[in-house]
Amino acid sequence: MVEATGSRVTQRREIGKRGVKVTGLSLGSAPLGGIYHDMPDAQAIATVDAAWDAGVRFFDTAPHYGHTKAEHRIGDALRRYPRDQYVLSTKVGRRYVPRTTPYDGSEGWQDPLPFQAIYDYTRDGILRSFEDSQQRLGIVDIDILLIHDIGRVTHGERNAHYWKQLTEGGGFRALDELRSSGAVKAVGLGVNEGAAILDAMADFDIDCALLAGRYTLLEQATLDDLLPACEARGVSILLGGAFNSGILARGVQGDLKFNYGAAPQEVIERVARLEAVCRVHGVPLAAAALQFPYAHPAVATVLTGARSVEELRENVASFERPIPAELWTALRDKGLLDLRATVPKD
Template identity: 40%
Template sequence: MRQRRIPHTAVELTELGFGTSALGNLYRATPAEDAAATVEAAWEAGIRYFDTAPHYGLGLSESRLGAALRHRPRAEYTVSSKVGRLLVPNEHPRGVDTEGFAVRDDLRREWDFSRDGVLRSIEATLERTGLDRLDVVYLHDPDDHWRQAADEAMPALADLRDQGVVGAVGAGMNQSAMLARFLRETAADVVMLAGRYTLLDQSALDDVLPAAEELGKSVVAVGVFNSGLLSRERPEEGMTYDYRLAPSALVARARAIAEVCAAHGTTLPAAAIAFPHSHPRIINVTLGMRSAEQATRNAELHGRPVPEDLWDDLRSQGLIRPDVPAEYGRRRSSRCP
């Protein structure tokens, strides 16, 4: 699988990445053996970029990922994690986490974008994963903490990068406007953009993608299925969009896009994965994976060729924005196994 380098760093990401929230029991329990098998299947498919966070299962995702990769040569894969939510003892546990993960709540999350919080968070992540270093560290959802994140956390990460402790630094969010600020106003090398450059939402063309283009920085695209609506060949009523019930108008639009995809000999999920690569600053698409079957399917979808004229048809029918870049394709010289 082709790898792309984050400019001005030595960090390379495979064009498809593995988002590990499900390893932390997102929404429901994932057995430990299934978690290990999912990482193994992703590896066999050629995926070498793995993204995790303390938030995912109160550290469970990090510990499971570290265990699954422990026997792999460290130079052969890239790991990112996040800071901003410190895990601290929970003085008043209720028995189960209240933020969407099927784990015990013996720990709780505490927002902290201070320099000390960053250092403590990274140290704890290294302990949980058993890794000797993190390749990329993102600020995690700093929406309500811009000042501390920009003035304290990002300089702390930049110092670690400059010392060679981490390879690249950035921020990850579900909005694009503040990510553009991180690119323009801080030392961020890369941002993780969730759900804002997809077949149904190209709002990142208004802010973060022009900033990345202007500054020669990189974007990792996540949430490309918009939490579900773009994940099936035939979208249906009752599916989710950005973690809520999808409005009927959006379901109809997704169906229209699916019909154009079928006319071009491809599928909606394959096109959803390919679409972010239409922009030159997006170097990776990372997908959540819960099972070995999902990992294999995602790699197969990523490997399917998507006709270049599909994007032209979607533009001409008003199904994607007219300013979606036309001159860039998937820019891939190799296919997944």
């Protein structure tokens, strides 16, 4: 279900069949947790304020971001606004305890808080994590709860062990209890791989999934299986990572990160080709990157991170910018866009 408005940012789409409606553009909080670069508290709050002023009303966070820092900052910012006017999501799967070993920087967080994660997808672990998040946020009413980073990409051979915690250790049961009691309105996954979402859909009734990347101008393999399955089941995709960690934001002259690592040469070359087509049609690459995934009927919102008020406003402008239909036709003709992909229509 879609509520039409004059703004793509403020357009509302429903999450699954739960009555929760999110804005077209939403704010993710990994940058507020200090991914790659940290920021002062005042800058974090100003960025949330800029999102609010632009009409964004869905905010996502996680204990993992800055080792609980992002939840504190999002909570500090959002508690100043009427609770019934925004949608909030956070994640479970990691419990944070005081750090006993030095942080080695390998996760990319700059100046995280002094806590370390214990993976725990059991019923008790999820309920404990949920309560901890409520306290860090200073907000009791969390709308959407997502199982964070389950899957083979994160856990490798250990994934079977953690998946068993969900199916036999009561993890999925905890989500159902929270949803049935009204403690949360919708539940799902927050992952970097489509396979984990398909696995979850086979074992449990999820409402949504936050998918980082995997359906972008650079990646459309999820059209083979995941997106059709989501459409059939009424599972909403909250699409994060539309810039594939940065390379689609600035192009080949900008941040050459792709999916949290250094961009391989073939990706750089493909981005250069995408840029060239966008240039011919007078469209910034970032605008095409943000608007493309939102056209798919399974995608309820596009989550973007922002490090500053300026970046937030750039993202809003990119999401609202008119794009001629000829651009999408040209991308298809040059083999840069899957022929099955739904393209935006202004």
